[in-house]
Amino acid sequence: xxxxxxxxxxxxxxxxxxxxxxxxxxxxxxxxxxxxxxxxxxxxxxxxxxxxxxxxxxxxxxxxxxxxxxxxxxxxxxxxxxxxxxxxxxxxxxxxxxxxxxxxxxxxxxxxxxxxxxxxxxxxxxxxxxxxxxxxxxxxxxxxxxxxxxxxxxxxxxxxxxxxxxxxxxxxxxxxxxxxxxxxxxxxxxxxxxxxxxxxxxxxxxxxxxxxxxxxxxxxxxxxxxxxxxxxxxxxxxxxxxxxxxxxxxxxxxxxxxxxxxxxxxxxxxxxxxxxxxxxxxxxxxxxxxxxxxxxxxxxxxxxxxxxxxxxxxxxxxxxxxxxxxxxxxxxxxxxxxxxxxxxxxxxxxxxxxxxxxxxxxxxxxxxxxxxxxxxxxxxxxxxxxxxxxxxxxxxxxxxxxxxxxxxxxxxxxxxxxxxxxxxxxxxxxxxxxxxxxxxxxxxxxxxxxxxxxxxxxxxxxxxxxxxxxxxxxxxxxxxxxxxxxxxxxxxxxxxxxxxxxxxxxxxxxxxxxxxxxxxxxxxxxxxxxxxxxxxxxxxxxxxxxxxxxxxxxxxxxxxxxxxxxxxxxxxxxxxxxxxxxxxxxxxxxxxxxxxxxxxxxxxxxxxxxxxxxxxxxxxxxxxxxxxxxxxxxxxxxxxxxxxxxxxxxxxxxxxxxxxxxxxxxxxxxxxxxxxxxxxxxxxxxxxxxxxxxxxxxxxxxxxxxxxxxxxxxxxxxxxxxxxxxxxxxxxxxxxxxxxxxxxxxxxxxxxxx
Ligand code: SF4
Numbered sequence: 001x002x003x004x005x006x007x008x009x010x011x012x013x014x015x016x017x018x019x020x021x022x023x024x025x026x027x028x029x030x031x032x033x034x035x036x037x038x039x040x041x042x043x044x045x046x047x048x049x050x051x052x053x054x055x056x057x058x059x060x061x062x063x064x065x066x067x068x069x070x071x072x073x074x075x076x077x078x079x080x081x082x083x084x085x086x087x088x089x090x091x092x093x094x095x096x097x098x099x100x101x102x103x104x105x106x107x108x109x110x111x112x113x114x115x116x117x118x119x120x121x122x123x124x125x126x127x128x129x130x131x132x133x134x135x136x137x138x139x140x141x142x143x144x145x146x147x148x149x150x151x152x153x154x155x156x157x158x159x160x161x162x163x164x165x166x167x168x169x170x171x172x173x174x175x176x177x178x179x180x181x182x183x184x185x186x187x188x189x190x191x192x193x194x195x196x197x198x199x200x201x202x203x204x205x206x207x208x209x210x211x212x213x214x215x216x217x218x219x220x221x222x223x224x225x226x227x228x229x230x231x232x233x234x235x236x237x238x239x240x241x242x243x244x245x246x247x248x249x250x251x252x253x254x255x256x257x258x259x260x261x262x263x264x265x266x267x268x269x270x271x272x273x274x275x276x277x278x279x280x281x282x283x284x285x286x287x288x289x290x291x292x293x294x295x296x297x298x299x300x301x302x303x304x305x306x307x308x309x310x311x312x313x314x315x316x317x318x319x320x321x322x323x324x325x326x327x328x329x330x331x332x333x334x335x336x337x338x339x340x341x342x343x344x345x346x347x348x349x350x351x352x353x354x355x356x357x358x359x360x361x362x363x364x365x366x367x368x369x370x371x372x373x374x375x376x377x378x379x380x381x382x383x384x385x386x387x388x389x390x391x392x393x394x395x396x397x398x399x400x401x402x403x404x405x406x407x408x409x410x411x412x413x414x415x416x417x418x419x420x421x422x423x424x425x426x427x428x429x430x431x432x433x434x435x436x437x438x439x440x441x442x443x444x445x446x447x448x449x450x451x452x453x454x455x456x457x458x459x460x461x462x463x464x465x466x467x468x469x470x471x472x473x474x475x476x477x478x479x480x481x482x483x484x485x486x487x488x489x490x491x492x493x494x495x496x497x498x499x500x501x502x503x504x505x506x507x508x509x510x511x512x513x514x515x516x517x518x519x520x521x522x523x524x525x526x527x528x529x530x531x532x533x534x535x536x537x538x539x540x541x542x543x544x545x546x547x548x549x550x551x552x553x554x555x556x557x558x559x560x561x562x563x564x565x566x567x568x569x570x571x572x573x574x575x576x577x578x579x580x581x582x583x584x585x586x587x588x589x590x591x592x593x594x595x596x597x598x599x600x601x602x603x604x605x606x607x608x609x610x611x612x613x614x615x616x617x618x619x620x621x622x623x624x625x626x627x628x629x630x631x632x633x634x635x636x637x638x639x640x641x642x643x644x645x646x647x648x649x650x651x652x653x654x655x656x657x658x659x660x661x662x663x664x665x666x667x668x669x670x671x672x673x674x675x676x677x678x679x680x681x682x683x684x685x686x687x688x689x690x691x692x693x694x695x696x697x698x699x700x701x702x703x704x705x706x707x708x709x710x711x712x713x714x715x716x717x718x719x720x721x722x723x724x725x726x727x728x729x730x731x732x733x734x735x736x737x738x739x740x741x742x743x744x745x746x747x748x749x750x751x752x753x754x
Contacts (some may be wrong), residue, residue, distance in 0.1 A: 006021040007021065008450075013055075013638040014051075015179055016114065016180070017447065018052065019043070019139035019576055030060075030453055031436075043181050043440055043445050045182065051638055058427070058644075064410060065458075067424060071419065093129055096377040100128050104374070104377065105126075106134065110136055114431055117463065117534060120514050120534045122431055124466050124470050126513075133346065133347065134358065135360055137383070139360045140389065143357060144734045144736050150341050150342075150592070153313070154594075158331060159294055160327060160328075166285060167293070169200050169293070171202060172298060174187060197214065199213065201298075202218070203218075203694060214280070214281050214284065223271070224304035225267040225270040230311075235318075237282070240256075240285065244317075249600050258312075258610065278700050293316060297631070300736060301737060306731050317600055322587060326445055328412035331441045332580035348366040354734050359735025362727075362735055367398040368394070376403045377405070380408070383409075385400060387640055387706065389737075392720060405419045407423070408425055413640070413643075424459040425459055426451075432531040433448075434447060447575070451527075452503060461530075463515070463522070476512050488523070492568075521533045543555070550580055552580070552582075624678065624679065624743030626698050627698070628676070628743075631701070639702075651688070655701075656676060657744070658687060659696075667748055671672070672687050674747060676744055678744045683750045684749055
């Protein structure tokens, strides 16, 4: 086998984006016939899980869109040529802008896992239209954590699990949902080492919980009580890092008072946990040399989620678990992909925007109303909100009521089916692409992956689509581009000077910087890397903001020299580049609060903690006695870019998991069926009886219920979780949905019942 047969790329199925090497073959040489982890990738270092090996199912989906589509009056689609599609889309959106204002044009998406360049190019189209409001999946999941983190630390933090002696996972099963580099290797190392302790908080005995030293099998929805109890024990037993707090934090006293007031026994009772085990766990956390922790959707999509994020961060601060190896850090970022400040409100519901994102759960109500500021048009790019947001039926009605819905995507998704126009995009293997989720420390890496395959006739990269839309909207003209192109032909230094003198001083042109870079610098790049042109602007920003970190990684000199060297390295190293090397002390410089200290006292959340502890015992609706966790990550679930059900080697139907006791009470066995009913919907589901579930708790996987073409027509495999969820069930602070805590009931299905 020739080593040159293997070509570098990345897995696109979770935020780790492990480096891969693939061999192409099969019909037309367009199939991924072999896949392996790429040892040269600076973060994953050869690691890849089982999901990466069947990416050919993504590349060769049967529902690929190969030409621009326009909806006819009868609801069917007709194909268009690109010039007509671009002209009509630009005209329709410009008409909405001119009639109702640009703020009435909503932008959703911008890229999935490892597919973040579309969002960078879309900024130009959004600016040309004056589109102000946007959202994406982060506002389904992470905005509570972002909001709390920015109020306390003025930054988002991550954790170093490789060097910790205590690891804590809250509502997180990294065995299947990953999020940390080389997750299974790291988990096994933690589990094997008697000097280290792995703590897992999960209502289910997950694969990670199986490896844990301490599994706190919390009652579903009981996480806030557990964290309140852990914090209270830390305070009562004085396991608080006083020196650290004196040096780096402010607002300790109100926090100590609030935690002292927690009734530990009652909180453990509400969490469904043995008090002695909770006390022992608090001791382990409080005495850790280095504690690393991670909260994820298990707690972020459940009741009290923002309070949980706050209590989690108090735990980090009270134990001094920040700014030292094995604890929490603030990484250097090449791309400032989001902030966490709660600035601004959505125009109709008045919902808080965190990181500039409208909570997904208010989207339908901000369309289905007669408010003058309602959204009238929408661009959806590399996202499938009709499937992934709560109460799909209501969102479908909202999308259908828009003046104009434009979808830019690879496949005819559930959202694309509702569109007025579908603009077909190249797959992630048919263009240069990158992930902006670069969260490593102290050595942080960025991976610009070259295109592996030319796109077939029809689809275009998002960079090209946005450049064409910008031209049609009159945002950029040839007179602007020509001198920059000419400068680019004279070399990088001439181009940099032209860009800095012609584009950077002009806010209108700066709003189009991404597509200007693509149209002028892009043509000088090797064709498989053209969409990477926007990274030159981002490298310039990083060089001026993080010069010392870039210099330690070998990109020194003036900001211009450093940016040029980094950009060249990104182009030249197809397995990724270490672009920043940090020092742990820099974490404290990156605390972004006005006084540079960690702010412990968030009065609104301390008040919520007080109310939580004073609340009466949980009352469940007798009509819905079960708690459904909708959207569990399993061995063969991923985001919905993998639409072909054939990719799953296990759990083909996406079974509902339930405990043996519940199965016995219902008289059902694995492979049997039950009717699952929530306040919003009902579905007949296949059952998997699992000892990992506690009685009263059932779970459905994510990513199922997609409509997919078959030889016999079309099939839908499994249940789309959001046919069962309600937008009203959401966090009161940031609007994140409670998908992990859906009240439900189960009933036996009579033989033959559909
Ligand atoms: S699914 Fe995640 S952990 Fe697995 S190979 Fe892909 S990127 Fe890596």
